[in-house]
Amino acid sequence: ETGVTQSPTHLIKTRGQQVTLRCSSQSGHNTVSWYQQALGQGPQFIFQYYREEENGRGNFPPRFSGLQFPNYSSELNVNALELDDSALYLCASSFTNRGPDTQYFGPGTRLTVL
Amino acid sequence: SQQGEEDPQALSIQEGENATMNCSYKTSINNLQWYRQNSGRGLVHLILIRSNEREKHSGRLRVTLDTSKKSSSLLITASRAADTASYFCATESSGGSNYKLTFGKGTLLTVNP
Numbered sequence: 001e002t003g004v005t006q007s008p009t010h011l012i013k014t015r016g017q018q019v020t021l022r023c024s025s026q027s028g029h030n031t032v033s034w035y036q037q038a039l040g041q042g043p044q045f046i047f048q049y050y051r052e053e054e055n056g057r058g059n060f061p062p063r064f065s066g067l068q069f070p071n072y073s074s075e076l077n078v079n080a081l082e083l084d085d086s087a088l089y090l091c092a093s094s095f096t097n098r099g100p101d102t103q104y105f106g107p108g109t110r111l112t113v114l
Numbered sequence: 115s116q117q118g119e120e121d122p123q124a125l126s127i128q129e130g131e132n133a134t135m136n137c138s139y140k141t142s143i144n145n146l147q148w149y150r151q152n153s154g155r156g157l158v159h160l161i162l163i164r165s166n167e168r169e170k171h172s173g174r175l176r177v178t179l180d181t182s183k184k185s186s187s188l189l190i191t192a193s194r195a196a197d198t199a200s201y202f203c204a205t206e207s208s209g210g211s212n213y214k215l216t217f218g219k220g221t222l223l224t225v226n227p
Contacts, residue, residue: 002156033214042202042217043157056214088154103215105149105156 003027004093004106012112013081021076021109025093031055032074033103034066037088049074078111086113120203120221128226133190135221137203138183144206146179147215148188151200160188160201193225 003026013019025032031050035043045058049068063079072093078085088110092103121136137146145164149157163170163179163186170177176189190197200222204215 002158004156035215035217040219042204042219043215045214045216048214058214090156092157102147102159102162104159107156108154110154 002104002106004091004104006089006091006106006109008109009107010110010112012114014114015081015083017081018077018079019081019111021078021089021091021111023074023076023091023093023106025072025074025091026104029093029095029104030072031094031096032068032072033092033094034074034076035090035092036060036085037090037108038084039087043090046076081113083113086111120201120218122221123219124222124224126224126226127193129193129195131193131225133193133197133223133225135188135201135223137186137188137218139186139203139205139216139218140184141205141207143181146177146186147204147206148175148177148186149202149204149217151202151220153199157202190223193223195225195227197223198225199223 005024007022033048034046037043046060047057048055052068065077068074088108090108092105094101094103119138147162148160151157161172161177163177174191179186200220202217202220204217
């Protein structure tokens with residue numbers, strides 16, 4: 001088990017709603033990355049936060065936004081939910097934003113959009 | 115977009131046999147990593163191989179990297195039922211300011227007791 005925790009474990013929302021997912025990084029890690037994993041696919045990079053600043057973004061629309069707090073925990077916010085947003089959302093923390101470095105993944109939040 | 119493509123998509127073997135999974139990628143990389151995922155849960159880091167390395171071992175795992183062919187393989191020797199999981203390769207590419215991983219679609223490994 002890594003020291004990365006995520007909440008909630010499961011979440012059901014309806015289309016058009018907003019959702020906030022949370023991630024606590026491993027002790028000593030200042031970088032958090034978020035990934036979306038659709039069923040049967042590999043994780044896709046959403047964005048990364050390094051010392052409270054967004055430090056890179058994947059091919060996701062602006063309704064996906066995030067925050068990182070002074071204790072390096074992080075939130076992923078998704079507005080105007082769509083059915084295709086149903087997925088496992090994974091956060092990963094690392095000691096640095098520069099590779100090579102191991103990213104430690106949390107157990108994920110399973111989001112279902114109806 | 116997916117960078118790596120794992121092959122095969124699914125693999126079923128008997129306990130004690132070796133399992134080999136392959137990964138191909140498209141762009142130049144800094145390093146390649148292999149992760150394991152049990153039943154749609156979090157990913158567990160297995161091994162990292164840098165672009166200037168050709169082979170790496172960790173316990174029952176052996177990873178090779180051929181940058182000229184843009185491919186990697188993961189060998190699990192003497193497999194166990196507990197090795198049943200999905201295995202993903204992930205690449206870190208050059209040129210970015212952030213350290214992001216680009217994953218393939220994975221290989222589902224089933225080890226039958």
